[in-house]
Amino acid sequence: MTLKIVYGTIVLCAVWSTIALAEQSKVIDLNEENWRSILDKEWMIEFYAPWCPACKNLAPAWRKLGEWSNDIDIRTAQIDVTTSPALSGRFLVAALPTIFHVINGEFRQYRGPGDADSFITFIEERKWKDIDPVSAWKHPDSVQMTIMSYFFKLSHYLKEVNNVMLIDYGMPPWLTYVLFAIVTILLGALLGLILVSIIDLIFPSQSSRQSFAQGQAPSTDEDARDVIEDDDATSAAVAANDDDDDDDEEEDEAPSTSEGEKFSGSESDASNEDDKDVQQTDVKKSPNSEPEVRKRKPRKAD
Structure with a gap:
């Protein structure tokens, strides 16, 4: 009886361990x-x-790889692009099926055979080291790939809207195409306007630069006026200094000029006295005769 209990316990533990191992080894479904x-x-x-x-x-090969996941120390997962279109945009999935190997955040696309043995060999022999990882700007967790995922998600949403209009509302296909064309044009115009505004903000046009320069012109004119006033003040000061120097030179020349005038004046006085003496002598010699008017030659200036 005791042996039966022990045997039953061992079998039960084995079953539970198998179930737990199967749960751990199953393929994991990933989503957004x-x-x-x-x-x-x-x-x-x-x-x-x-x-x-x-x-x-x-x-079948992918399920088998999932069963071997614990033995080769990896995790096996799958992503349905019909329910997670944003992830197909993040990874730039262009064909199905597409397989990626991921280790510590590095992504490499697997392009080998599609059987379970090739998958296991690829992991055990570390053949993934011979493949270049996805570049940084294509990394699924980057900002640009996040934006790309939203575009893929939007396209999936528009596809569902188209199906609703065709099936539920019975619209003709040409009408749905016209509506989508109008919406596309409006969205394109809106996005173009936003893009042009951003570019104009970062790289302003020539007219914007000219308007900015005109706005700065008054201050420039005021600065120019200040500079001109400073130059005028400087030139006025220099002219004043020149006038002072000229006055000093005139004062130095003034004494010599006055002395020359005194000398010339004394000479003229002496000549006048001589003329008077000569005239008095003539009068004494001929008192009855009329005095002759003596014409003097003009003296040459010294």
Whole structure:
């Protein structure tokens, strides 16, 4: 009886361990909410679609890889692009199925055979080291890829809207195309306006620069006036100094000029006295005769 209990306990533990191992080894479904968990540890990820024939052919090998995940110390996951279109935009998935190898946040696209043995060999022999990782600007967690994911999500939403208009409302296809064309033109014009505004803000046009220069012109004119006034004041000061020097020179010449005038004046006085003496002598010699008027020659100036 005791042996039966022990045997039953061992079998039960084995069953539970098998179930737990199977739970741990199963393929993990990723979506837009939990995909960032692949940034840690080592992963093999498949992008697939339920309607894809090649994906259906790969499914058995991928399940087998999931069963071997614990043995080779990796995690196996899959992403349905029909329910998670934003992730296909993040990873730039252009064909199905697409497989990525991820280790510690580094992404490499697997392009080898699609059987389970090739997957296991690729992991065990570390053949992924021979593949260049995805560049930084294509990294799924980058800002630009996040923006790309929103565009893919928008396209998926528009596709659903188109199906609703065709099936639920019975609109003709040409009408839906016209509506989408109008919406596309309006959105393009809006995005173009935003882009032009941003570019004009970063790189202003020539007219904007001229208007800015005109706004700065008054202060420039005032500065020019200040400079001109300073120059005028400087020239006035220099002219005043020159006038002072001229006055000093005239004062120095003034005494010599006065002395010359005195000398010439004394000479003229002496000549006048001589003329008077001569005239008195003539009068004495001929008192009855009329005095002769003596014409004097003009003296030459010295």
